[in-house]
Amino acid sequence: MPRSVNAVASRAKRKKMLKLTKGNFGSRKNVWTVAKNTLEKGLGYAYRDRRQKKRNFRALWIQRINAGTRQYGMSYSQFIGKLAAAQIDINRKVLADLAMNHPEAFKAIVDKVK
Numbered sequence: 001m002p003r004s005v006n007a008v009a010s011r012a013k014r015k016k017m018l019k020l021t022k023g024n025f026g027s028r029k030n031v032w033t034v035a036k037n038t039l040e041k042g043l044g045y046a047y048r049d050r051r052q053k054k055r056n057f058r059a060l061w062i063q064r065i066n067a068g069t070r071q072y073g074m075s076y077s078q079f080i081g082k083l084a085a086a087q088i089d090i091n092r093k094v095l096a097d098l099a100m101n102h103p104e105a106f107k108a109i110v111d112k113v114k
Helices: 007-020 032-070 076-085 092-101 103-113
Strands: none
Touching: 007 032, 032 076, 032 092, 032 103, 076 103, 092 103
16 A cells, blocks of 8 residues: 655645745745744744843833932932832832833932932
8 A cells, every 4th residue: 555645734834834934035935944944943032032021121121210210319229229118119110111201200209219
């Protein structure tokens, strides 16, 4: 009996992967072995960077808060320590937004913890 191969499913799988590599340059989009390696690498980066994005944004918020507090003669660590002591629960995302876009509201918070 001849060997039975499910070519329909194999082709569909390849088409699906090649569709995901659309937009890549050169053979990375249409040569099966190259495209497969590219896609696997890209999905690995996507998985890793979904976690790194959270770290990067937290670091950005801290820099913005630090820049905002330095204007009022206080460092970031002092500010966060005094916020905790005053039992003011505002997260860093909101504090960074206030420091950037609403300086008068941020100044009111800084004055309250001083």
